[in-house]
Amino acid sequence: MGSEARKRSREKLREQREREKRAAKRNKTLLVLGGAALVVLLVVGVGYAVLTYGQGDEYDGPLATTTLQDDGSVVMADEGVEAPVVEVYADYQCPACRQFELLNGDLLKERAAEGEAIVHFRPVSIFAQQPVPISSNSLRAGAAARAAADHDLFVQYNDLLFENQPTEGREGFDVDELKGWFREAGGDDTQGAEFDERLDAEAEIVTEFTEKFLPALTQDATEQIGEETLGTMVLADLLKWGDENGHDSSFLDGTYTGEIIDATGTAYTRYSGDNAFRGTPSVYINGELLDNNSAMTARGLSEAIASAGPGEVETRPMGDGGDADNP
């Protein structure tokens, strides 16, 4: 073999070695990539299974009896059931409330139907003092839910409102939609006519309140008592101040809009200390406020209900003798 040929073969050998080295590296990289992909799949897959564990299927079974209470709230429990009382405070315009309802709404229906929980729906409007349309959406939906409760369709209507919640800050829950959902919830023609009439009246009150009455009152109060003090007052207190200072709020009397504003004010004073009502959604079991890990996970809520003893509903059924506040 000549030196040329030897050189060529050495060259070839070297190239081949290089190729093999590159191939080995490529294989290693592929192996490492595969391993990494497997880790991602495992973490996401197992994690998802753990996080969604205990989230039941949709509940389509019969609902427990619902009873309208004299403060406009609704209790869902069959007659004579002894079980923990689960109070749910929610604002129809509040996105976290929507998540609570989507996540745990069916679980509550099921527990109530099984007689394992007394569910007390307490709609509020924590957004009543926000700018329009956040405030008006919140109040209009609250009043509509209350009107639906007159026809024993609260739970179904409550579901539809959260399902169709407008994005915060956008116009939504308009009167025609609200009327349509009442039919969808199961309202017949006679009920529908009554509902529509009531809703039209409430919608006018809401517009009057959010666009005229409240801005004027707020401006006056800001000038006279200062923004700082005003910031510490709940709406009910502000309305009281207004009544004493030339802003007559009597147009709210007897309306569902007024009722939900009252219910919201009462919520702030009902609990104290760690259990104080601060925002929505707030879920209480026998008067004890649940933290987010319990209220906002299916397993957490399920366990909290299972570990609580029987409780007492604080309100009285509508028309069952006198005021709620003086049992």
Added chain:
Amino acid sequence: MTDTPDDAAPRPPTRWETVQPWISLACRLGLAAVLITAAVTKFPPALSVQAVEAYDLFPHEIARLIGYTLPLFELALALLLLAGLATRYVGAVSAILMVVFIAGIFSAMARGLNIDCGCFGGGGQVEPGETTYGLSIARDIVFAALGAFIAIWPRSPFALDRTLGLYK
């Protein structure tokens, strides 16, 4: 120590070659810490879903899926960065993820939404004028830079890649 080409004479490593692996390690640890914090603070997932829905970009089912799986994905990336497995690619994917976040925040800003980015828990509506889009974007740019550095210079100590013979 390192595998130098057969016919090149061994030469002392440059200062960059000495320092870079430690910078890459710092980037890995830093980015992993960020991702773990981001994942943990998004719990419970129902609130994370709310943060995604506030962007108003996806139908509910998709928003729900993102709300549940995004924190898990962040967690998986963090674990891989800590282990130093597929370092280059994990760095690149992390950087791309940050760019996607930045695009999401820009889109919220452009549409005049008043939301919290939900980057580290929270999320949802905030008062007009209380948005912190600039800060969130700047933060994500820094995180993206960490990821890019790792992708460009994946060589670092304490990495499974190295044990397996990559990026020596």
